[in-house]
Amino acid sequence: MVLVRMSQLYAPTLREAPAEAEISSHALMLRAGLIRKLVSGVYSYLPLAYRTLRKIEDIVREEMNRAGGQEILMSAIQPAELWIESGRWNDMGSEMFRLKDRNGRQFCLGPTHEEIFTFLIRDEVRSYKQLPLLLYQIQTKYRDEMRPRFGLIRAREFIMKDLYSFDIDEAGLERSYEKMYEAYCRTFERSGLEYVVVEADTGTMGGSASHEFMVVTDTGEDLIAKCSKCGYAANIEKAECVAPKGLNADRVEIDGENPKEVITPNIKSIDELSSFLGKSGKDMIKTLIYLADGQPIAALVRGDREINEIKLKNFLSAFTLELADEATIMEVTGGPLGFSGPIGLTGIKLVADEEVPFIQDAVVGANQRDKHLINVNYGRDFSADNIADIRKAVEGDACSKCGEPIEVVRTIEVGHIFKLGTKYTSALGATFLDENGRERPMIMGCYGIGVTRTMAAIIEKNHDEKGIIWPFSVAPFHVTIVPINIKNSEQKAAAFKLYKECLNNGVEAVIDDRDERSGVKFNDADLIGFPIRITVGPRSLKEGKVEIRLRQSGKEIQVPLGSAVEKIKTLIKEAVIYEDRCSDSGI
RNA sequence: CGGGGCGUAGCGCAGUUUGGUAGCGCACUUGGUUUGGGACCAAGGGGUCGGAGGUUCAAAUCCUCUCGCCCCGACCA
Numbered sequence: 001m002v003l004v005r006m007s008q009l010y011a012p013t014l015r016e017a018p019a020e021a022e023i024s025s026h027a028l029m030l031r032a033g034l035i036r037k038l039v040s041g042v043y044s045y046l047p048l049a050y051r052t053l054r055k056i057e058d059i060v061r062e063e064m065n066r067a068g069g070q071e072i073l074m075s076a077i078q079p080a081e082l083w084i085e086s087g088r089w090n091d092m093g094s095e096m097f098r099l100k101d102r103n104g105r106q107f108c109l110g111p112t113h114e115e116i117f118t119f120l121i122r123d124e125v126r127s128y129k130q131l132p133l134l135l136y137q138i139q140t141k142y143r144d145e146m147r148p149r150f151g152l153i154r155a156r157e158f159i160m161k162d163l164y165s166f167d168i169d170e171a172g173l174e175r176s177y178e179k180m181y182e183a184y185c186r187t188f189e190r191s192g193l194e195y196v197v198v199e200a201d202t203g204t205m206g207g208s209a210s211h212e213f214m215v216v217t218d219t220g221e222d223l224i225a226k227c228s229k230c231g232y233a234a235n236i237e238k239a240e241c242v243a244p245k246g247l248n249a250d251r252v253e254i255d256g257e258n259p260k261e262v263i264t265p266n267i268k269s270i271d272e273l274s275s276f277l278g279k280s281g282k283d284m285i286k287t288l289i290y291l292a293d294g295q296p297i298a299a300l301v302r303g304d305r306e307i308n309e310i311k312l313k314n315f316l317s318a319f320t321l322e323l324a325d326e327a328t329i330m331e332v333t334g335g336p337l338g339f340s341g342p343i344g345l346t347g348i349k350l351v352a353d354e355e356v357p358f359i360q361d362a363v364v365g366a367n368q369r370d371k372h373l374i375n376v377n378y379g380r381d382f383s384a385d386n387i388a389d390i391r392k393a394v395e396g397d398a399c400s401k402c403g404e405p406i407e408v409v410r411t412i413e414v415g416h417i418f419k420l421g422t423k424y425t426s427a428l429g430a431t432f433l434d435e436n437g438r439e440r441p442m443i444m445g446c447y448g449i450g451v452t453r454t455m456a457a458i459i460e461k462n463h464d465e466k467g468i469i470w471p472f473s474v475a476p477f478h479v480t481i482v483p484i485n486i487k488n489s490e491q492k493a494a495a496f497k498l499y500k501e502c503l504n505n506g507v508e509a510v511i512d513d514r515d516e517r518s519g520v521k522f523n524d525a526d527l528i529g530f531p532i533r534i535t536v537g538p539r540s541l542k543e544g545k546v547e548i549r550l551r552q553s554g555k556e557i558q559v560p561l562g563s564a565v566e567k568i569k570t571l572i573k574e575a576v577i578y579e580d581r582c583s584d585s586g587i
Numbered sequence: 588c589g590g591g592g593c594g595u596a597g598c599g600c601a602g603u604u605u606g607g608u609a610g611c612g613c614a615c616u617u618g619g620u621u622u623g624g625g626a627c628c629a630a631g632g633g634g635u636c637g638g639a640g641g642u643u644c645a646a647a648u649c650c651u652c653u654c655g656c657c658c659c660g661a662c663c664a
Binding site: 012014015016017018019020021022030037039040093095111112114141143145146147149154160162202210322416418446448484485487488515516517518519520521522523524526535537538539547 | 588593597598599600613614621622623624625626655656657658659660661662663664
């Protein structure tokens with residue numbers, strides 16, 4: 001190991017955070033000299049960051065290998081042909097960085113690698129005897145995000161571990177998936193990250209099941225619903241809502257007043273309608289006109305609810321779903337935007353949320369300008385073609401598993417695992433011969449961990465007002481040795497002696513040999529977040545001692561110079577015992 | 588892509604309303620005094636004011652176009 005002197009280390013720290021950094025992890029990575037931005041969403045990883053990234057990668061690597069994965073490395077450049085074969089050349093849209101070679105042949109910078117992994121194995125793997133096969137890489141991915149943000153949380157270039165499993169049947173996929181699930185848990189535990197696993201939507205990846213590994217933090221981009229009682233957790237896009245009970249949706253005993261027109265001048269939103277009529281949004285039905293694969297449909301939810309477009313899209317089995325423009329609304333409903341309602345809507349499919357039939361004497365749009373209808377009841381005045389769970393879950397909703405109220409919290413997605421099935425293997429012709437000599441497509445799974453995003457999430461979860469607090473397992477260095485005054489020969493000699501001893505004992509250390517005031521060095525140490533700081537100063541040195549301070553707790557102890565390294569080794573071991581235990585559990 | 592904001596020294600900002608030829612703090616260099624939680628004194632270096640065009644005797648400042656960056660939204664393995 002080489003001497004690392006703070007005076008030489010390229011870790012330019014900043015007193016003030018650049019104005020562009022909005023969240024702690026981003027600001028701290030810039031301030032602590034971990035990263036610098038090249039362009040929007042593209043960053044350079046400086047020595048401290050790169051050391052941590054390699055540590056995270058090593059943990060990932062160990063866990064992938066343990067689970068039977070074999071590491072390979074593929075190019076970031078991929079030919080368009082394979083994406084055209086899978087149908088995703090168009091599906092990925094402008095999120096894909098595309099380029100052409102000198103002959104005009106089209107390529108992309110890989111946003112993900114299902115196609116080329118499948119291509120890699122399709123001609124070589126011919127027999128069930130070669131399966132299961134788990135291949136992975138840790139590599140740079142490119143996505144031209146429409147809105148990069150939060151530093152490394154949503155970048156356009158990022159490091160990712162992606163593993164792909166190929167199995168002979170569903171049972172095999174199930175086993176591979178379980179292994180990966182387990183490996184992910186261990187990876188994040190070892191990285192010092194608290195996480196929750198949630199059920200997730202499979203999105204454009206396709207496939208039957210999927211789990212996301214989420215880190216709960218106020219600055220996260222994803223919302224999840226979780227139940228503290230039974231532990232059920234799901235991405236908000238996926239979180240099921242429980243249909244209301246008690247009332248019978250097919251009730252016939254409605255004998256109140258008939259629907260009546262009311263004049264609602266220029267009242268378009270539920271809020272406006274609510275204050276105009278003095279009624280709650282709960283007593284209204286919101287009717288939204290969507291284009292599903294280009295065909296207009298009407299979606300109905302309670303006035304105070306929001307449509308979950310993912311649920312609606314999945315329910316309709318549509319490829320695309322978007323709100324209809326005003327012209328389409330006029331054409332379909334006969335009225336302008338803001339006055340749509342279910343009564344008299346003909347020729348288009350009506351999908352109502354499960355709550356809709358239970359709204360009594362509801363307010364709905366009249367499909368005419370400035371008019372709404374009151375006293376509207378489902379079953380008597382209108383009915384829907386389908387009733388389905390299409391609303392967004394909200395805080396306090398009943399848990400779909402146990403009925404207790406759910407919590408909605410913000411999270412960062414650090415890992416995502418999918419059961420893909422045969423979507424890619426069929427499209428790309430990755431087949432094998434089974435025991436009976438029959439040709440079958442392989443059953444595929446894919447499993448991603450955002451390495452750079454994980455680093456950001458670790459900081460997001462482990463910092464205070466002074467800076468980063470690295471968990472031992474991913475800290476760029478375990479120890480920083482700080483001589484109070486480097487010009488004092490006694491301190492300097494003691495500090496370097498200690499430092500060499502650290503190196504000889506495999507303790508990862510730096511020495512802050514800068515001719516700075518102690519305050520500057522202490523503050524930088526806190527900012528960078530070394531788990532242990534050893535202060536070599538006149539106070540304790542006159543008794544032959546040095547001070548060991550823990551970043552996490554702020555606890556400080558004095559130990560004789562001669563036994564400092566032993567003490568540190570013990571401290572590191574204690575922090576690492578947990579990792580060992582974790583590594584030995586399970587399999 | 589829609590809405591909003593911002594581009595002036597490495598970082599944080601003032602100056603723009605009312606045009607007159609660029610400034611503050613931190614950082615940096617040199618010398619000195621200091622040295623246990625971001626020292627002090629002195630002397631310095633560093634900016635085609637994002638870019639292009641225009642108006643004007645004169646543009647950081649006014650006009651037009653353009654590029655970049657950030658935030659909110661829509662989107663997303």
